[in-house]
Amino acid sequence: MFGAAGKGLIAGVLLAGWAGGAMALDGADFRRKIEEFDPLGKAITQPLQMSVPGLELKANLQNLTSLSIHKDMNQNRNLPSTSSNFQGIHWLMDLQTAYRMSPDLKFTVRNMFLYDSAYDWNDGFRNSFYGSMDTLHYYNSMDQIFREWYADYQVGGLQLRVGKQQVSWGRVDGRQILDMVHGFDYTWYPFPTINPFIPVEYQRIPEFMVNADYFFKDYEFQFLWIPNFEPSFGPTVSGSVWEFNQRASSAMDRFSRVSFAKADKPARTFENSQIGVKLGMMKSGWDVSLHYLWSWYDMPTMFQNVLLFDRFNLPPMPKSSLAASSSLNTGFIRDLWPPVHVHLNPKYNRVHKFGLGADRSFDWLGRQWALKFEGRYLKGRYYQVRNYTPENHGWDKADSLLTGVQLETYFYKDWTNILRWDHEHIFGYDGDMLDLPVGSPLNRNQEGIYWTVLKPFGFTNDRLTFRSLWIWLSGDGGFRYEPNMTYELSEKLTVLLGGHLYWGKPGGVFGQFARHDGVDLGLQYVF
Amino acid sequence: MLKRLLGLLFAQAMIPALAFGLDMKTLHPEAFPWKPPYTADQIAFLEDATYFPAVKNYDCDALEIEVDARGYMRQRATMRKRLQQYEDYRDLLDFKGVTLKPGAPKRKDIIFMLTPPQLKNQTLLSWTYKETPDVRKMVDWWIYIPALRQVRRLATGERSDGVAGGDMTYDDIVGREPFDETHTLLGEDTLPADGIIPEPVGCYVIKAVHTDPGYYLGKRIVWIDKKRFIRWREEQYDKKGDLWKIFERRMEPQGKDAILDHTNWYDWNVKKHFRQWVRIFNVTHEGNFKETEFEPNFLRKEFTWRVPDIGAYPYIKSPKDLPKLPPLLEGRFPSERKWEIPEETKRLIEKERKEDKGA
Numbered sequence: 055m056f057g058a059a060g061k062g063l064i065a066g067v068l069l070a071g072w073a074g075g076a077m078a079l080d081g082a083d084f085r086r087k088i089e090e091f092d093p094l095g096k097a098i099t100q101p102l103q104m105s106v107p108g109l110e111l112k113a114n115l116q117n118l119t120s121l122s123i124h125k126d127m128n129q130n131r132n133l134p135s136t137s138s139n140f141q142g143i144h145w146l147m148d149l150q151t152a153y154r155m156s157p158d159l160k161f162t163v164r165n166m167f168l169y170d171s172a173y174d175w176n177d178g179f180r181n182s183f184y185g186s187m188d189t190l191h192y193y194n195s196m197d198q199i200f201r202e203w204y205a206d207y208q209v210g211g212l213q214l215r216v217g218k219q220q221v222s223w224g225r226v227d228g229r230q231i232l233d234m235v236h237g238f239d240y241t242w243y244p245f246p247t248i249n250p251f252i253p254v255e256y257q258r259i260p261e262f263m264v265n266a267d268y269f270f271k272d273y274e275f276q277f278l279w280i281p282n283f284e285p286s287f288g289p290t291v292s293g294s295v296w297e298f299n300q301r302a303s304s305a306m307d308r309f310s311r312v313s314f315a316k317a318d319k320p321a322r323t324f325e326n327s328q329i330g331v332k333l334g335m336m337k338s339g340w341d342v343s344l345h346y347l348w349s350w351y352d353m354p355t356m357f358q359n360v361l362l363f364d365r366f367n368l369p370p371m372p373k374s375s376l377a378a379s380s381s382l383n384t385g386f387i388r389d390l391w392p393p394v395h396v397h398l399n400p401k402y403n404r405v406h407k408f409g410l411g412a413d414r415s416f417d418w419l420g421r422q423w424a425l426k427f428e429g430r431y432l433k434g435r436y437y438q439v440r441n442y443t444p445e446n447h448g449w450d451k452a453d454s455l456l457t458g459v460q461l462e463t464y465f466y467k468d469w470t471n472i473l474r475w476d477h478e479h480i481f482g483y484d485g486d487m488l489d490l491p492v493g494s495p496l497n498r499n500q501e502g503i504y505w506t507v508l509k510p511f512g513f514t515n516d517r518l519t520f521r522s523l524w525i526w527l528s529g530d531g532g533f534r535y536e537p538n539m540t541y542e543l544s545e546k547l548t549v550l551l552g553g554h555l556y557w558g559k560p561g562g563v564f565g566q567f568a569r570h571d572g573v574d575l576g577l578q579y580v581f
Numbered sequence: 582m583l584k585r586l587l588g589l590l591f592a593q594a595m596i597p598a599l600a601f602g603l604d605m606k607t608l609h610p611e612a613f614p615w616k617p618p619y620t621a622d623q624i625a626f627l628e629d630a631t632y633f634p635a636v637k638n639y640d641c642d643a644l645e646i647e648v649d650a651r652g653y654m655r656q657r658a659t660m661r662k663r664l665q666q667y668e669d670y671r672d673l674l675d676f677k678g679v680t681l682k683p684g685a686p687k688r689k690d691i692i693f694m695l696t697p698p699q700l701k702n703q704t705l706l707s708w709t710y711k712e713t714p715d716v717r718k719m720v721d722w723w724i725y726i727p728a729l730r731q732v733r734r735l736a737t738g739e740r741s742d743g744v745a746g747g748d749m750t751y752d753d754i755v756g757r758e759p760f761d762e763t764h765t766l767l768g769e770d771t772l773p774a775d776g777i778i779p780e781p782v783g784c785y786v787i788k789a790v791h792t793d794p795g796y797y798l799g800k801r802i803v804w805i806d807k808k809r810f811i812r813w814r815e816e817q818y819d820k821k822g823d824l825w826k827i828f829e830r831r832m833e834p835q836g837k838d839a840i841l842d843h844t845n846w847y848d849w850n851v852k853k854h855f856r857q858w859v860r861i862f863n864v865t866h867e868g869n870f871k872e873t874e875f876e877p878n879f880l881r882k883e884f885t886w887r888v889p890d891i892g893a894y895p896y897i898k899s900p901k902d903l904p905k906l907p908p909l910l911e912g913r914f915p916s917e918r919k920w921e922i923p924e925e926t927k928r929l930i931e932k933e934r935k936e937d938k939g940a
Binding site: 085086089095099103104105107108110112113114154157160206208210211213215220221222224225233250253254255258267269270271272274334336339341413414415417421422423424426462463464466467468470512515516517545546548580581 | 728
């Protein structure tokens, strides 16, 4: 509907209009009322914390409404057409309760409840995205609602945390390299984002674990025992706005039946545990860490069994059923004729993840710079290949090395600039490999360039903050741009205006969302 | 101990003769803390020695209140702790570094945010290094951001940039090395009891001009207690020579050993009519912090070193509860001090005064 210039214009006008509107609020008596607005804080969290020593409460109520710039987000994608002005109207309640029983012992519970009212208020959205999973509409399982719960015990140099929690090993922004312990919830947004209303802590999927961190002088040793594996969620979920463009239409026309086995998580046995270790040290200004994680790959491998019809005497299925039943890329089938029955047997597989992280600051050109490095060697991942054989079941195992270098500094009056380059190389590359879940040909080497700008405006005493993230991927030539601004109406209330814009080929990582451009409006009340 | 004695013994021979704007030959660091009459440079070093008391451990609670010209108010409750690598200021004067090497950390600070809820559990760690005129090293900063569950190393901003929405710049917070500025003794003066200054106090008045001609300030004029070397008042002037900000600092005996330490900061940006009041309490120097507690990754678990007491923080209800604005001290050192207060600011000040009288 809009070209590149149109997208930029819309985003620019909205940003300018919003910023002007926010400024106009100042100067009115209304402003003071907004600044003093804190009914729940005054009635609940403040008095409770004041009267119960050791009790810590924090709550976040927020609405994030994403408006779609394009009516049919799936145009040019091999997914059913959509007709919605919204990408979501997310109401979120995030409650954090902690109780410090003693100076050494603390219990924390984090409850979260998400409700997407776009399903209720927008016919187009409901018709387009009503998937089979209620969870996209609202959180309805204890796992989602009791998002984190853990006990902390700290004595001397030992920090022990037991329970459902998050562990982040990352140093760089934007792409998770060493931040590799947890699966990712793609239904919030398909990538880590600069949007402050979708922090990465909401996108990580917490896991139950025993997390022991021991500090000795300038050394750190961390051990993780994770008995309960939680895979990533979302990129292949039918009905999610952010479902990846995974269904190859040409395949739809040519194969006749797909059936699935259930993707069972590994049984909760001791043998299926995940183990992680980290050794960190501070030496000569360098903060260096080595990591190892023996884990399950965060998404199942869809092993394929191709069965000829004449062998099983199965009747062909109607195309409409196929469209509904297929939900993964099956590119290899394009080369097969006559029609076949494909049985998919998803299995999680073990991988080894080796990591190295390092950062330091240095003074140069009269300013300070922060240099950060992350590298991860992934051993044992399966890549889907176009050439199916009964032996490979459509997949090849290969190793990969993902590295990222980030440079960060400030320019003139609080302009933070973060420049990042990352590179992924596949060892044992096979030209038939496919990039999942999109399904485009996979490159042996892939690079990305990231540029982030942050600017709090001093004339508003930093109440107004501008953020911008621009990413270019060399592999498919796709771009992503995310500008946003927040304005602190009060210490408790923040408003947001932002956007997300994509460019690229429909089969590309970003290009698949070229018609998912949107404008984000948000209001947050933290008390 | 032996290293310290050696350091003191050889200190003078090791110090360059002229370090930036300082004539080190007249400074006589081996004789620190000197005897009156002091030179302007000596007063500047004595003030520096007082500003960060030479104690190993420091622990306090602090409430920072910011109020802009329109009355918008922020209140931030924090817990702070510090581990210093020296217990004798002479370790910093020893530029050759027998006891404390130049470029080594001299001070590690942690600021843990308790409120507002938006910033709860956000933690800032800084390592400040011993600098000499020959060895310069900027402060290292790390921040634990709960929304990321990550400790991020930060690049220090421009020295003139405001920190965290406040009006104090990085240099105002981290401090300027005495050898970064040339000092001139303008004379002596008595500061009246006003603002956060509890009683009239006799001061040396020093003019400090940065050695970097591109520095963001034109000059600073500082009132330093003649007996205890507290920097009670500091005026910052812009490059045109106009008054920009007035800072007041109150130090009082704190902790079991009654060590002189900060209890109140009150800053006024005269141009923007921005006020910042920091109330520091529960100060102790008796802790026994370990180096590991000041490692960046130790911040990760949102675990304060003692149980916070939110109820003890002296929150204010409105900007009316702020102390009176620091006086302009008209007529004092007129050749060095001039100001031009914007009409809008004058109007706001007048309005506030009337409201105060009305109340």
